[in-house]
Amino acid sequence: MSGLSQIVKTVSLVLFVPILTFGLYVVAHGHLTPGGGFQGGTVIATALALFLVAFGAKEFKRILGKDFLSAVESIGLLSFGALALLGLGTAFFANFLANSGGLFGKSVPVGANAGIFNSAGTIPLMNFAVGIEVASALSLVLLLMYLSEKGVGK
Amino acid sequence: MINEIALHSPALAIAIPLVFAFLLPLLKKWKKLAALMALIGFGAAETMAVLVFKSVLTEGIKVYVMGASSIGQTTPPFMPVPVRIILEIDAFSALMGLAGATIALLAAIYSIKFIKESHVKYYSLLLLMLAGLLGFVFTGDLFNLFVFFEVLSISSIGLIAFWLKRSEAVEAGFKYLTISAVASLFVLFAIGLLYGEHGILNIATISRDMLFYGFAFTDIIALGLLVCAFAMKCGTAPMHFWVPDAYGEAPAAVTAVLAIASLSSVYALLRIAFTVFGPLPHTEIIAYAVIIMGAISLFVGATMSLVQKDLKRLIAYAGVSQTGFILVAFGVGLVAINNVPLQAFGLRAMQGGLFHLINHAFYEALLFLVAGAIIYRAGTKDLNELGGLARQMPLTAVFFLIGAISIAGLPPSNGFASKILIYESIYFFSPLLAVIALISSVIVVVPMVKAFCSAFLGPEIKKFKSVKEVPGSMILAMLVLSIIVIFFGLFPGIMLESIVNPAVNALLNQAAYVGGVL
Structure with missing residues (x-):
C-alpha cells in the first residue's frame, strides 16, 4: 500500500502541478473556450488519480479523506443550487450578475473579439461550482474503486 | 411574499428537494437533524406541488421560463422560437406532481x-427521486424530460439496492439498471431523431410543427421508440419482469414512491401520444399496440399474482395488472378520439383511465406500506410463514383490507369507481376487451384474499x-x-x-398546450 517506486512518485509530483493548472484553466475559461466545469473537474480528478496510483490509498486518504471529499462535493452542488436560487428576483437560474459591472459583470461588445474573461455573470461561477463537484466526486469514486480493487477499506 | 412563492412554485418544487438532497450529506454527524431537514424538504416540496396544482386549476396552463428576464418570456427577444429551459404545467402534470409529492412525503x-441505518444516504436519494419525478412531469422540453428521467432512474436504482447485504436486492437493482439504461437510450435516440427533424426540443413547438406539416418517417420511428421505452419503464407485460424484483426488494417506503414513478412513465407515454403527436390518424396503430400490451398485462399480472408466496411480489404482480387497466383505457380513448360514433365512450374511457x-x-402505495409494516414487525414477507397477525396488528390489518378491496375493485372503494367507468x-369498443378486464379484476380478488387470510387470519x-x-x-x-x-x-x-376532468381535457387540448408557449 506504499505506492510505486521513488521515480514514479517524483515524476507524478512534477506532472501534478501542470495538470492541476490546466484543469483550473479549463474550468475558469468555460464561458470563453471549449470546456467548462465538468471537463475541467475531470482533468483535476485525473491529477488526483495520478497521485492516488503513485502514492497509494493510505497517503491519499491522509490528505483527502472520504468524508472530506463527500462534504466538498455537497458544497459544490449546494453553491450551484444557491446561485440558481439567487436569480429568483426575476426567475430561477436568471443571470443576475451579467452586465452589472461588478464581478464577471462586463458587457461584451458586438462583433468579433478575443473574449473578455470578466464577463458572462453567474456562468463562470456555476462552472466553478460544477468543477468542485466533479473533481471531488470523481476522486471519491476513484478512491473507492481503488480500495475495493485492493480488497481493503469499506 | 406568498405571491412571490406561488409565482416561482414550479421551479421551487424541483429546486427544494434537490437542494435538500445535497444538504443532507453535510449533516452526516447529526442524524436527527438530517432526518428533520429531510422531512422539511419533503414538506416544502409538497407545499409547492399544492400551490402549482391550485394555480393550474384556477388559471389554466402555467409556464415557467428558467433564466429569462421575466418568467413568462418564452421566446428571447429577436428570436422566433423558444430555446430556454421551459416548464409547462397543465392540469394533468400538476395532478401527477401533487400525487407524487404527497406519496413521497x-x-x-x-x-x-x-429505516434503521444510513438515514442520510436514504433520504438524500429519496429527495433526488422526488426532484426527478417532479421535473419529469413538469417539464415542457424533451431533453429535460430525458435528464429528469435519468435522475429518477439512477436514484431509484440506489434505493432498490439499498439493503446491499441482500444479494437479491443487488440483483433487482442491477435488473432495474439494465432496463433503465435501455429505456433511456431509446428515449435519447428518439429525441435525437425528433431534434434532427424539427431542429428544436420544446414539446409545444414540435407539436405545432406536426400539426402544420404532418409526420415525417423519422417521427414515426421516434414515436415507436418512445412508446417502447415508456412502456418498458411502466412495467407492462411482456416487459414487466423487473417489476416483481424491484418492488419486492426495495424498502417498502421506496416501493410506494417507485410505483408512482412507474406511473409517471405512463404520463410521459400519454404526453407523447396525445400532445406531441396529437390525435392524428397515424397514432391509431400506437393505440392498438397500447391496447394489446395493456390486455396482456391485465391477464399476466393477475394470473402471476395468484401463484406468489412472497407478499410484496404478489402485490407487485397485481399492480402490473392495474397498469394494464390504465393502458387499455387510454388506448381505447386514443382510438375513439378520431372515430366520431365512439367519441363519447372514448372520453369516458380516458376519464376512467386517468x-x-x-x-x-394511492392504493398501491398503501398496500406496499402495509407489507413494509409486516416486514418491520414479523421480519418476513413469506406468506407460508406468516399468520394470525390481526390479533397483534389490528390497525395494519384494517389498512390492508382497505387496500385489498380497492385493488380488487369492490365497492365502495376508489378502485371500483374507476374500474366501472x-x-x-x-x-x-370491444366486448372481448371488457371481458378480459372483468375476468382479470375478478382474478385479482383471489390473491388478495389469500394474502389477507394467510398473513392476518388463522391460528x-x-x-x-x-x-x-x-x-x-x-x-x-398508512x-x-x-x-x-x-x-x-x-365521492367519485x-x-x-x-380533478380528473380538467386533467383529461388538458390532455386532449393540444392547441392549449401549444398556445401556452407560442
Missing part, C-alpha cells in the same frame, strides 16, 4: 422508524406472539393513504368533476 414520514391512474398510485366504456403462531403494532409514524402514513383511498371511493363524482 408520506413515505418519508413512514421511513423515520422503518382516475384509475391516481387511485392506483373503464368497463362500461371499453365494452362499446396464532408462536413465533409472532411478541409482535406489536407498528410505531405511530408508520400508522400515520392512515392518511387509507383516508385518501376511502374518500376517493365515497366530486373527484371526477374537480
Whole structure:
C-alpha cells in the first residue's frame, strides 16, 4: 500500500502541478473556450488519480479523506443550487450578475473579439461550482474503486 | 411574499428537494437533524406541488421560463422560437406532481422508524427521486424530460439496492439498471431523431410543427421508440419482469414512491401520444399496440399474482395488472378520439383511465406500506410463514383490507369507481376487451384474499406472539393513504368533476398546450 517506486512518485509530483493548472484553466475559461466545469473537474480528478496510483490509498486518504471529499462535493452542488436560487428576483437560474459591472459583470461588445474573461455573470461561477463537484466526486469514486480493487477499506 | 412563492412554485418544487438532497450529506454527524431537514424538504416540496396544482386549476396552463428576464418570456427577444429551459404545467402534470409529492412525503414520514441505518444516504436519494419525478412531469422540453428521467432512474436504482447485504436486492437493482439504461437510450435516440427533424426540443413547438406539416418517417420511428421505452419503464407485460424484483426488494417506503414513478412513465407515454403527436390518424396503430400490451398485462399480472408466496411480489404482480387497466383505457380513448360514433365512450374511457391512474398510485402505495409494516414487525414477507397477525396488528390489518378491496375493485372503494367507468366504456369498443378486464379484476380478488387470510387470519403462531403494532409514524402514513383511498371511493363524482376532468381535457387540448408557449 506504499505506492510505486521513488521515480514514479517524483515524476507524478512534477506532472501534478501542470495538470492541476490546466484543469483550473479549463474550468475558469468555460464561458470563453471549449470546456467548462465538468471537463475541467475531470482533468483535476485525473491529477488526483495520478497521485492516488503513485502514492497509494493510505497517503491519499491522509490528505483527502472520504468524508472530506463527500462534504466538498455537497458544497459544490449546494453553491450551484444557491446561485440558481439567487436569480429568483426575476426567475430561477436568471443571470443576475451579467452586465452589472461588478464581478464577471462586463458587457461584451458586438462583433468579433478575443473574449473578455470578466464577463458572462453567474456562468463562470456555476462552472466553478460544477468543477468542485466533479473533481471531488470523481476522486471519491476513484478512491473507492481503488480500495475495493485492493480488497481493503469499506 | 406568498405571491412571490406561488409565482416561482414550479421551479421551487424541483429546486427544494434537490437542494435538500445535497444538504443532507453535510449533516452526516447529526442524524436527527438530517432526518428533520429531510422531512422539511419533503414538506416544502409538497407545499409547492399544492400551490402549482391550485394555480393550474384556477388559471389554466402555467409556464415557467428558467433564466429569462421575466418568467413568462418564452421566446428571447429577436428570436422566433423558444430555446430556454421551459416548464409547462397543465392540469394533468400538476395532478401527477401533487400525487407524487404527497406519496413521497408520506413515505418519508413512514421511513423515520422503518429505516434503521444510513438515514442520510436514504433520504438524500429519496429527495433526488422526488426532484426527478417532479421535473419529469413538469417539464415542457424533451431533453429535460430525458435528464429528469435519468435522475429518477439512477436514484431509484440506489434505493432498490439499498439493503446491499441482500444479494437479491443487488440483483433487482442491477435488473432495474439494465432496463433503465435501455429505456433511456431509446428515449435519447428518439429525441435525437425528433431534434434532427424539427431542429428544436420544446414539446409545444414540435407539436405545432406536426400539426402544420404532418409526420415525417423519422417521427414515426421516434414515436415507436418512445412508446417502447415508456412502456418498458411502466412495467407492462411482456416487459414487466423487473417489476416483481424491484418492488419486492426495495424498502417498502421506496416501493410506494417507485410505483408512482412507474406511473409517471405512463404520463410521459400519454404526453407523447396525445400532445406531441396529437390525435392524428397515424397514432391509431400506437393505440392498438397500447391496447394489446395493456390486455396482456391485465391477464399476466393477475394470473402471476395468484401463484406468489412472497407478499410484496404478489402485490407487485397485481399492480402490473392495474397498469394494464390504465393502458387499455387510454388506448381505447386514443382510438375513439378520431372515430366520431365512439367519441363519447372514448372520453369516458380516458376519464376512467386517468382516475384509475391516481387511485392506483394511492392504493398501491398503501398496500406496499402495509407489507413494509409486516416486514418491520414479523421480519418476513413469506406468506407460508406468516399468520394470525390481526390479533397483534389490528390497525395494519384494517389498512390492508382497505387496500385489498380497492385493488380488487369492490365497492365502495376508489378502485371500483374507476374500474366501472373503464368497463362500461371499453365494452362499446370491444366486448372481448371488457371481458378480459372483468375476468382479470375478478382474478385479482383471489390473491388478495389469500394474502389477507394467510398473513392476518388463522391460528396464532408462536413465533409472532411478541409482535406489536407498528410505531405511530408508520400508522400515520398508512392512515392518511387509507383516508385518501376511502374518500376517493365515497365521492367519485366530486373527484371526477374537480380533478380528473380538467386533467383529461388538458390532455386532449393540444392547441392549449401549444398556445401556452407560442
